[in-house]
Amino acid sequence: MSFLLGKDMTGGYGAADILHNCTIGVERGEIAVVVGPNGAGKSTAMKAVFGMLDLRAGKVTMEGEDITSLSPQARVQKGMGFVPQNNNVFRSMSVEENLEMGAFIRTDDARDTMAQVFDLFPILKEKRNQPAGELSGGQRQQVAVGRALMTQPKVLMLDEPTAGVSPIVMDELFDRIIEIARSGIAILMVEQNAKQALNIADKGYVLAQGANLYTNTGEALLNDPDVRKAFLGG
Incomplete structure (x- = not known):
């Protein structure tokens, strides 16, 4: 099974x-x-x-x-975490805000998970305050994956x-x-x-x-x- x-x-x-x-x-x-x-x-x-x-x-x-x-x-x-191919980030929100949206189902402190996402994708930590819509395609994919990971x-x-x-x-x-x-x-x-x-x-x-x-x-x-x-x- x-x-x-x-x-x-x-x-x-x-x-x-x-x-x-x-x-x-x-x-x-x-x-x-x-x-x-x-x-x-x-x-x-x-x-x-x-x-x-x-x-x-x-x-x-x-x-x-x-x-x-x-x-x-x-x-x-x-x-289950799902990352669709298209329209998978909130373009007007910052990188950090996108990641915070991924933690919406959680009732505990998600800061440790965000730190893990930043360790996995260092460029996102560097651009954490930048709107996701201004990122390259590859960086937006990292945001989308990171947001899904925030749900643990x-x-x-x-x-x-x-x-x-x-x-x-x-x-x-x-x-x-x-x-x-x-x-x-x-x-x-x-x-x-x-x-x-x-x-x-x-x-x-x-x-x-x-x-x-x-x-x-x-x-x-x-x-x-x-x-x-x-x-x-x-």
Whole structure:
């Protein structure tokens, strides 16, 4: 039983199903990566796990508990953090204010967690009083991830965390994601840079047309000639 598991998920928007018997999941301290071509249903699968999409079939469990009927807000209370690809910061608020917004569900003192976020992303400490909208794309992604970490999640879900950033920034973000996983947090992410993402993944899922084509370790998928030819550029 995976720590977080969306199992045999079928559903979509309105009458049209986008997911077809799709399964993705992750264990504590692991990095699980969902890859596949555009339109494969990757982000839809993440939204289904987070409760933003009603399922016609299948279920979502966390720590063995069926959470299929819970709202996204209730899932955050359970320990899920979700960073969407777009519109993931409050652009007019400062970096520090964005991080404080992430602690809204907490009743304890969150200053230690903010210090940990600043240790993880030193540039955010340097720019803590700057509006998030004035930051570079990579820095805004760091704010978005940092805000999710302020909730003290058990699992962090990232939808295309390196979209639109330079290769250098991508490598830095992946290094930080590895650090987060080593702290014991489960990481489930959709990523367009499939080869680089599978290189750091404990587990990988290759989706096409809303269904699982391949499921294996990241290393095994990188070394699978069919996966390499079809999805990784040979």
